[in-house]
Amino acid sequence: MxxxxxxxxxxxxxxxxxxxxxxxxxxxxxxxxxxxxxxxxxxxxxxxxxxxxxxxxxxxxxxxxxxxxxxxxxxxxxxxxxxxxxxxxxxxxxxxxxxxxxxxxxxxxxxxxxxxxxxxxxxxxxxxxxxxxxxxxxxxxxxxxxxxxxxxxxxxxxxxxxxxxxxxxxxxxxxxxxxxxxxxxxxxxxxxxxxxxxxxxxxxxxxxxxxxxxxxxxxxxxxxxxxxxxxxxxxxxxGKMIRENYIPNPNAADEKLLEIKDLSNHKLKQVSLHVNKGEIVGFYGLIGAGKTELARAVFGVDAIEAGEILYKGRRVGASPSQMIEAGIALVPEERRTQGLFTLLTIKANIPVMKMDRVSRNGFMDKTKEREVAESYVRDMGIATNSIEKEVGKLSGGNQQKVVFSKCLCSEADLFMLDEPTRGIDVGAKSEIYNIIRRLSSDGKSIMIFSSELPELLSVCDRFYLLFDGRIKAELKNSADIDSEKIVNIVTGGDAA
Amino acid sequence: MKSGGMRGIAGKISNETYINLAMLISLVVLFFLARLALPKFASIANIQNLISNQWYIILLGIGVTHLLIAGYFDMSVGGVVAMAGVLSVFFCQGNTSTASELSRGLNLPYGISIALTLLACLGIGAINSFFIAKLKVASIIITLGTMSVARGIAQILTQGAQRNTDLPDVFTVIGKTSIPGTSMTIAVLIVAVFVILAIVAEKKTVFGRRIYQIGANQNAARLSGVKVERQVTILYLISALLAGITGILLASEFGAGYSSRGRGYEFDALVITLLGGTSINGGFGSAFGTVIGALIISVITSTATGLLLRPEWQYIIKGAATFIAIMAQRYALEKRMSNG
Missing domain, CATH: 3.40.50.300 (P-loop containing nucleotide triphosphate hydrolases)
Incomplete structure (x- = not known):
């Protein structure tokens, strides 16, 4: 031929x-x-x-x-x-x-x-x-x-x-x-x-x-x-998967922070899952498996047709503003179109989710605003010469750190990270992983929605594998986890 | 970045201050050019005229500016000016005259008439926000619709003309009283108060920050927990209220409610807003800039009228000045952004 x-x-x-x-x-x-x-x-x-x-x-x-x-x-x-x-x-x-x-x-x-x-x-x-x-x-x-x-x-x-x-x-x-x-x-x-x-x-x-x-x-x-x-x-x-070694997380408690029962909507089919306090939970699936849709449904962005979301044992509201008030923050999939105000400065971006921290009775407190911004720029290692710099001018990795700062500034207990390292370089990636581990050691819970398996294998304590809007399997992470088995499941193979 | 001098200072200020400063300098330069051509231009009397010619557009411009920063148009303000003027007259006109239908109103006390008028204006604002914030219809369509509705109400109540008879004496007090020692009415003071409130709200409050956040990226604002619908609703209500106040003040000044009052004001308010540096894409701008924009227009049109002695040319001149100013602004801002 x-x-x-x-x-x-x-x-x-x-x-x-x-x-x-x-x-x-x-x-x-x-x-x-x-x-x-x-x-x-x-x-x-x-x-x-x-x-x-x-x-x-x-x-x-x-x-x-x-x-x-x-x-x-x-x-x-x-x-x-x-x-x-x-x-x-x-x-x-x-x-x-x-x-x-x-x-x-x-x-x-x-x-x-x-x-x-x-x-x-x-x-x-x-x-x-x-x-x-x-x-x-x-x-x-x-x-x-x-x-x-x-x-x-x-x-x-x-x-x-x-x-x-x-x-x-x-x-x-x-x-x-x-x-x-x-x-x-x-x-x-x-x-x-x-x-x-x-x-x-x-x-x-x-x-x-x-x-x-x-x-x-x-x-x-x-x-x-x-x-x-x-x-x-x-x-x-x-192939031979190159990844950082998974270090078992001592912070994961046996106390349920988030529990989802039989969640369904236009894309998701009877999704049930839970996240414990201090735990890092990964959601892995290929494009179209429903990861982003799951994050959006939980965060109150997309409508839910059936099912229940319990946070700290109680039903929570169905809009991002109510979720943030309850203590949940989302790092969205698309940083420039969903996460950041690229026209605005770093200082103006960081406190958006919780303006109470930089204001009093509805009036801005410029000193606090500056202090808050400076403390996150320092903690996160955002490379910039000024907090007055527009976020649109930062590199991808630094932009993502601003998105993280925004979420951290909301003082949430649960962080939902959708593709947290997409489009950023290797160095910034490992910094982001360290931030995630630090959050967990502070007792925060983290959900990571990612299509990069090595990333999930190196930081997550537990995984849910998605295929076609369903959760096909739940696995605990370990140093000798079988990545071929995981790929088999997310490409439509049998879970057994 | 070691270039000291102007570059050094320019590097430290925000884009907004940069544009405002540039427009302020343009205003001063234009003013002195005008004075070269027309020696009487810098007289106190003329400066008062420059302000008196524009106060109502500035008052409308505040609401229009804040909405545009949030990414929304309000084209209804001109219609609301007419409606408010006519309603304020209609509500407190006596009801005993037999001269014509247009000379009979509802004979309500002045205070209640004003309150009801403002309530009606809020009604227009509520219609705007229901369709735009709640149902997500394009703002330009809805507000062009409510512009017609509001003017239509004014037309019906005046049979296409005006109402000006049988008014209580108090009706013309705010509109006709001058600020002591000047030729400007107290309306100018009221506008000054609103301008200051707007600048404070914009720069010093959480409410103000939300306007910029929504305009810069509505999607991100929503995902960050900003109550976008509520904020936009409030902005449309404020804009309608300011338009209502404008209409009431103008009716008071003239002692009459004209159905054709405020025609084209929505465009004038939009023009001064854009001239003042507010981005048509949202996320950027200021009420202060809008005031400067209004004064620039005022200087240009009155210079033109003074030089040509022909007021009919002012539209062309206003149009040309607007084009040039907005292009220059965009150029300056893009150049600055790409240098960062």
Whole structure:
């Protein structure tokens, strides 16, 4: 079989990190080529280079034997690589057939012309999925049907390669089966699919080849038929995990601080858990498993449909302001858009969650405000020459320390940390871990929602493993914990 | 960063002080330029005029500024000015005249008339905040709607004209009394008090800090426990109240409630707010800046009128000055930010 795509020594460097590090592999024509790896393994960066969102730092890519480089998704599409993103690219207000020709409409002097192109697209759609009415308004379709529209669009524009990023994340089992059938048909019709999924079972069901990435590097490419089982794949994904050693935490008491019973909402399914006083509890799952949704539901940001949240034995309110009053603080997932006021100074950011500490009877106390800010800048080691500096001008790690300071300043007893070290450098990371351990030794409880397993293994006393909005397992940390078993569970394997 | 002098000082002050200082300097420079062209410009009488021409826009500008810092528009203020003026007249007009329908009111005592008028204005503020804070509808849409509703009420009560007869003597007292020794009315003093209150609230209180937090990042504010809905509601109520007071003072000054009073004031208030350095994206600005903005507009328009002797040119000149000032400000701020 001939190669449609040849990637050689591909490198992508971001400040401080080699996101794709000397990756080489081939994709064979008319196959389903699966790409797997943990979060942060470099898959997305690789895909973004292929789709033109990023420019490669080094190496070469050949498409159909010719040097390939795209400056935008549009250019990538024109050259034959189309992507089916998780955020679908269809316009809800338009009809199905309008969507099929969107951006490629035939016009005369700016007026739309009904040409053969629409008919061809419609008949192609009929071949792929006869149940969709081409005259229907797209908003009335299911996610699975919208995906099919995008796939039809790609097929109609004679794409060579279609990249699918977690296409089954929001599909039911039946819908996923139908998608697999369509993918197989596409491959027999001169199309090549690069398929990314965290659900390893799908890879065995659908794939012809699999490429495993880890820490930006290419670990291996194999025909699926030569992969023995999930275990082998997981071994390749996990490798020798480099992590700081877990030090058993003497501070965890046997007293429940937070207890959640059968929590359900649009994403979560009957989640039950508890956090003890002084305990550091990790929540691990891959993207889409429901970690952030869990944090948001507990913190009163997203609505809860069923279940109960007890804090210090009592039911607590359902809004962030009530949660903060009760003594819970959240370090949100996105620091710049959810955690910080980048336009405001460090001094103005730190006391936001508890203005009582820097005011008297509603009036600001400038001396206290300064003292509070200075004490956190010192304690946290925020690198800045002034507390009057706007937070937007700090580095990622220092910004995250400001977010932490904000939460600490609220004098909470429970800290919920959503991806607390995302996008910060190694040095700042280990400082953040030390802060977390210090909090625990002060008797505070910590919940860490993270997609970085080594991080959780080095600081957490206990874990909950999430998959598909459910808690699949609960594990106690120990020096000889089996990380392959953990990865097996969060990729949809059996907990037993 | 070792460059002493101006850079050294500029490095220590906040962006807000920087912009306010720049606008203050522009005001002074413009003032002296005007004086070169028009020798009488610096006379006490003219300076009093410069302030008298703008007090009502400044009073509206306070509410508009605080809302804009929080990230919201209030285009209803002009309509509320008209409504408040007409209502204040209607409530205390006598009810015995047989001359025409427009000369008969409700014959309520003056104090009650004022209280009811302000209550009606709060009603408009409540409608604004219900749709904007609670239902999260875009503020510009809702407040353009309530602008029409408020003016509509004024139109209905005056049949599209005005009410000015059979008023108690007390009605014109606040509007017509001058501050002793000046040509300015006590309305100017009232505005001064509100400006000081606004600056104190903005700089010295937790309430003021919340305005900036919401404007800088509403999402983060909510996740940090800020009661965003409540704060925005209060800001819309304050803005409506200030517009109501403006309307009452203007009606008192003229001894009449005109249905067309305050037309375009919402834009004037927005212009002085922007001129004063408040960011249209929220999170940045000050009531002090808005006052400076108002005075700059006042200097420019009266210079133009004085030079050309043709008041109809003032709109073009006002527009051009606004463009230039806002572009200059943005340039200065961006340059400063990128240097940090």
């Amino acid at each position: 001939e190669n449609i795509l040849e990637i050689r020594n591909l490198v992508k460097v971001f400040p401080g990190v080699r996101a794709v590090d000397d990756v080489s592999f081939d994709v064979k024509r008319n196959t389903v080529h699966c790409l797997v790896g943990e979060n942060g393994a470099g898959k997305s960066t690789l895909i973004k280079i292929l789709t033109g969102a990023y420019t490669k730092t080094g190496g070469s890519i050949k498409l159909n034997g010719a040097e390939y480089q795209a400056g935008s998704t549009g250019e990538a599409r024109a050259k034959g690589i189309t992507t089916l993103f998780q955020e679908l690219n269809v316009v809800d207000q338009l009809t199905v057939e309008e969507n099929l020709t969107l951006g490629r409409e035939d016009t005369t002097l700016g007026f739309l012309r009904r040409t053969d192109k629409i008919n061809k697209c419609v008949s192609l759609l009929h071949e792929i999925e006869p149940s969709i009415n081409p005259k229907a308004v797209t908003s009335t379709l299911s996610v699975a049907q919208k995906q099919i529209i995008e796939i039809t669009k790609a097929a109609a524009s004679k794409a060579d390669i279609i990249i699918m990023d977690e296409p089954t994340a929001s599909l039911s089992e039946n819908e996923a089966e139908r998608l697999f059938r369509i993918i197989r048909e596409l491959c027999s019709n001169n199309m090549t699919v690069i398929y990314i999924s965290h659900r390893l079972d799908e890879i065995f069901k659908l794939g012809s080849y699999v490429t495993v990435m880890r820490d930006g590097r290419h670990i291996g490419t194999k025909p699926i038929s030569e992969v023995k089982d999930r275990g082998e794949l997981i071994k390749m994904m996990v």
